[in-house]
Amino acid sequence: MPGGVRTVARVRISHVVWDWNGTLLDDNNAVLAAVNAVCVEFGRADLTWPEWQAVYARPMRVSYEQILQRALDDEEWARVDKLYHERYDALLHTCGLATGVPDELRLWGESGRTQSLLSMWFHARLTPTIDQFGLTQYFSRVDGLVGDVGGGSKAESLIRHLEAQSLDPADVVLIGDVVDDANAAAAAGTQCILVTTGAMTRTALETTGLPVTNSVTEALRLIES
Known part of the structure; x- marks a missing residue:
């Protein structure tokens, strides 16, 4: 299908697991500024957003080793x-929140289906931030990273996230903005839709062979189609 968008193979999706940074949260400017703070400290010239997207990978250490x-x-x-x-x-x-949020989260919940949030951002920072945006009410569960150092893969965390809610992976779709979300979904047995709003280019996302959309709204429409 043109643009790399195709429908989800199964339509019996009852639960969405949302990614946070770059998916529901529009934080690209903050991300780039933070990356460039590292560059300054290590004596490297600032990056542009396309340059950061070109090297973005998980584990994150690989990205920084490339730029440094x-x-x-x-x-x-x-x-x-x-x-x-x-x-x-x-x-x-x-x-701020990505285009379509929180309206799309509200509509999904009103349809009788459920949703949760899984992020590789620190849990202690994640939960109050979601609450400040008034989104906590929409999620059956919110899980962030527990630990002092981030940058790892989401796969094991997604498996635990599903098990904690007694969810059948076949009824779940993960919506995220990076290839690691696709890899995590494959490991956990869920479906996955990717959005181009975050840290990776459309070209990189399309290499997964998964549906790639331009927004949260477009991603949910694929499920409903």
């Missing part, structure tokens, strides 16, 4: 992660 052109040991990676999140947190107040 050096291997990072565990201590250095912890420093990078800390620098990034300090700058990101300072700019979080400038971020």
